[in-house]
Amino acid sequence: MSTAGPAPALVPGEPEAVSALVADKLAAFLRTLRDNAFAVGLSEGQDAAMLLASGYGDRPGLLRAAFKHLFAARKADWEVFDGLFDAFWLGKRVRSRSAISGSTRAANNPSLKDLRNDATNSGGDTAPDQMPAGDEPGEDRDGVGRMEGASRTDNLAETDFRKIADPAQIAAAHDIAARLARTMRTRLTRRDLARRRGYRLDLRRTIHRNISHGGVPITLVKRRRKEKPLRLVMLLDASGSMSLYTSVFLRFIHGVLDEFREADAFLFHTRLAHVSDAMKEKDPVRALDRLSMMAQGAGGGTRIGESLQTFNRWHAARVIHSRTCVMIVSDGYETGDAALLGQEMARLSRRCRRIAWLNPMIGWEGYAPEAAGIKAALPHVDLYAPAHTLQSLADLEPYLAKL
Amino acid sequence: MSLSRDQIAERLAGAGYIADGELAVAISLMDLLKRPLLLEGEAGVGKTEVAKALAAVHSAELIRLQCYEGLDQSAALYEWNYQRQLLAIQAHQVEAGGKAGAIEDQIFSEKYLLERPLLAAIRREKPPVLLIDEVDRADEEFEAFLLELLSDFQVSIPELGTITAVSIPHVVLTSNGTRELSDALRRRCLYHYVDYPDVDREARIIMARVEGAGASLSLQIARMVESIRKEDLRKVPGVAETLDWAGALVGLDVRDLADRPETVHETLMCLLKTHEDKARLSREVTERLLGKVA
Numbered sequence: 001m002s003t004a005g006p007a008p009a010l011v012p013g014e015p016e017a018v019s020a021l022v023a024d025k026l027a028a029f030l031r032t033l034r035d036n037a038f039a040v041g042l043s044e045g046q047d048a049a050m051l052l053a054s055g056y057g058d059r060p061g062l063l064r065a066a067f068k069h070l071f072a073a074r075k076a077d078w079e080v081f082d083g084l085f086d087a088f089w090l091g092k093r094v095r096s097r098s099a100i101s102g103s104t105r106a107a108n109n110p111s112l113k114d115l116r117n118d119a120t121n122s123g124g125d126t127a128p129d130q131m132p133a134g135d136e137p138g139e140d141r142d143g144v145g146r147m148e149g150a151s152r153t154d155n156l157a158e159t160d161f162r163k164i165a166d167p168a169q170i171a172a173a174h175d176i177a178a179r180l181a182r183t184m185r186t187r188l189t190r191r192d193l194a195r196r197r198g199y200r201l202d203l204r205r206t207i208h209r210n211i212s213h214g215g216v217p218i219t220l221v222k223r224r225r226k227e228k229p230l231r232l233v234m235l236l237d238a239s240g241s242m243s244l245y246t247s248v249f250l251r252f253i254h255g256v257l258d259e260f261r262e263a264d265a266f267l268f269h270t271r272l273a274h275v276s277d278a279m280k281e282k283d284p285v286r287a288l289d290r291l292s293m294m295a296q297g298a299g300g301g302t303r304i305g306e307s308l309q310t311f312n313r314w315h316a317a318r319v320i321h322s323r324t325c326v327m328i329v330s331d332g333y334e335t336g337d338a339a340l341l342g343q344e345m346a347r348l349s350r351r352c353r354r355i356a357w358l359n360p361m362i363g364w365e366g367y368a369p370e371a372a373g374i375k376a377a378l379p380h381v382d383l384y385a386p387a388h389t390l391q392s393l394a395d396l397e398p399y400l401a402k403l
Numbered sequence: 404m405s406l407s408r409d410q411i412a413e414r415l416a417g418a419g420y421i422a423d424g425e426l427a428v429a430i431s432l433m434d435l436l437k438r439p440l441l442l443e444g445e446a447g448v449g450k451t452e453v454a455k456a457l458a459a460v461h462s463a464e465l466i467r468l469q470c471y472e473g474l475d476q477s478a479a480l481y482e483w484n485y486q487r488q489l490l491a492i493q494a495h496q497v498e499a500g501g502k503a504g505a506i507e508d509q510i511f512s513e514k515y516l517l518e519r520p521l522l523a524a525i526r527r528e529k530p531p532v533l534l535i536d537e538v539d540r541a542d543e544e545f546e547a548f549l550l551e552l553l554s555d556f557q558v559s560i561p562e563l564g565t566i567t568a569v570s571i572p573h574v575v576l577t578s579n580g581t582r583e584l585s586d587a588l589r590r591r592c593l594y595h596y597v598d599y600p601d602v603d604r605e606a607r608i609i610m611a612r613v614e615g616a617g618a619s620l621s622l623q624i625a626r627m628v629e630s631i632r633k634e635d636l637r638k639v640p641g642v643a644e645t646l647d648w649a650g651a652l653v654g655l656d657v658r659d660l661a662d663r664p665e666t667v668h669e670t671l672m673c674l675l676k677t678h679e680d681k682a683r684l685s686r687e688v689t690e691r692l693l694g695k696v697a
Contacts, residue, residue: 039590040590041590044590047436047438051435051436062428065424065425068594069425069432073441073592074589074594075596078596207485211485211488211510215493264583317579318580318581318582318583
């Protein structure tokens with residue numbers, strides 16, 4: 001249904017046949033929109049039908065403008081709508097890869113595709129091509145990560161993600177990440193509630209409340225301080241050098257988005273993608289499926305600086321408020337301009353409460369932050385922590401609770 | 404009363420608002436579908452102006468609700484005039500020796516009700532334009548409440564009963580994107596993204612709004628502002644800033660930007676609002692930009 005066939009004539013005349021045709025086509029268009037992450041409900045469909053009936057269908061340009069206002073609900077929708085509309089109704093090619101979904105061909109991004117496979121066939125092996133070539137200390141893959149016995153979970157929690165090769169263990173690791181996100185969330189929220197106590201008298205409300213006592217102030221109303229809940233914004237490096245860690249972190253992010261009331265997630269390699277909506281899908285496999293469709297441009301190097309620049313410019317005002325912790329998960333191997341990275345980190349640090357940089361590489365023996373990228377970024381980072389085991393993620397919780 | 408798109412475009416122009424083509428469609432859809440219009444865009448692109456222009460189009464009253472964090476029902480919808488109620492109670496006690504029913508009827512009558520913007524908007528005879536400005540600054544709870552109001556257009560006041568809308572207002576919401584709005588609210592609304600105007604439109608805006616700005620100067624100013632927006636700035640100048648700057652240039656009797664590069668550079672303070680931006684647009688940069696546009 002997604003590939004645009006010959007568009008039915010939108011000219012009035014032969015009302016019966018045409019309207020049936022148009023109704024079908026409209027339903028298909030709504031499906032296409034939904035597949036492309038538009039929030040379109042029944043009432044929008046009805047309104048659209050009404051628009052078609054009331055003469056908006058006479059000119060494609062007019063219909064497009066009308067539908068655009070009706071169906072788009074955010075800037076991202078607004079920008080891709082014209083392409084989708086033209087592709088569907090006018091049979092033109094979509095210029096960008098704004099991806100008519102359902103087609104798995106859209107997933108030609110190597111790293112994300114791998115991730116998806118990784119999540120889908122839980123019985124499959126972790127493909128060796130996911131190993132970053134060269135910088136991998138030759139390790140015996142048969143012997144590692146297989147911890148049996150009663151204290152299995154604990155052991156797992158301390159295993160470097162790189163060494164978790166067994167699919168069952170990967171699944172277990174994912175579960176821990178989700179559980180961790182949940183516990184982090186509950187503790188943070190409880191703290192939030194406990195602190196809420198009135199500290200100032202609200203005169204106006206006190207009078208209101210006491211009108212029933214003839215104005216004698218018997219019950220006092222206090223003003224409460226409203227606390228903003230902590231917001232967590234995660235920026236995950238999904239470049240080749242991180243590929244071993246991304247799937248676990250994605251699962252972690254998925255858990256966090258699921259559980260936190262206020263969280264946002266972005267993915268970057270050579271460019272930045274906002275993935276919160278896709279990740280909010282309850283089913284992680286479907287979430288990854290949607291993710292791979294959103295991925296644009298082939299993975300390769302990591303342009304952290306440019307990605308941060310995009311973030312600062314287009315997203316920061318919306319997703320960052322005064323109680324926001326930005327969590328960057330990256331190894332800091334910058335293939336772009338390191339100076340730009342430093343500059344953008346400075347800009348980011350002005351905006352948010354804390355920046356935590358999680359680097360899986362810290363867990364490696366003999367690793368020192370010598371790459372130009374990480375060197376430029378470090379002065380602006382409040383917490384620079386390892387993130388190679390689940391335990392290291394768990395260690396973050398007290399830090400986040402203090403914010 | 405439903406206006407055609409051409410009529411709307413005409414009246415918008417009459418009101419001094421130079422709209423892009425799609426906005427006229429949005430406004431006619433608002434009438435047709437009875438949906439609110441959600442405007443998003445950078446600060447300073449003229450979102451609030453749209454509501455003002457819309458009020459002019461319908462020659463309706465503009466009722467504005469400015470949202471802020473902590474905005475609640477008593478500031479947005481209605482409130483009882485407590486002080487007056489108290490006075491009334493006490494006066495009544497002295498006079499009548501207190502018949503509770505009578506006092507109650509009296510103090511919970513409309514006379515003691517303070518209308519706030521939302522209530523005012525649904526109680527007008529002629530549908531007004533209700534501008535809910537910067538809705539993203541209000542709390543999520545308020546957003547949910549707003550949603551209810553926007554779908555039913557009725558309000559229940561416990562002491563008075565349900566107040567149904569006398570007329571359905573034209574509702575315009577604006578958002579700066581400081582917080583993600585709920586999907587429910589977005590779905591309820593028509594969406595229009597307001598972008599910075601292109602050179603041609605901005606020049607026309609300058610000509611319409613700034614007295615004494617000629618066609619060639621307006622075009623130069625618009626081009627200059629466009630190239631300044633492309634520079635990497637912390638605060639990108641909006642349309643209001645452009646108008647300020649144009650006003651300053653006209654006031655200083657500049658006819659051609661190329662003739663008076665000094666004045667141009669000195670008046671850039673109308674556009675650039677942070678120290679960093681000021682430093683970034685040094686004299687050399689200004690001259691380079693001027694060379695391109697003038």
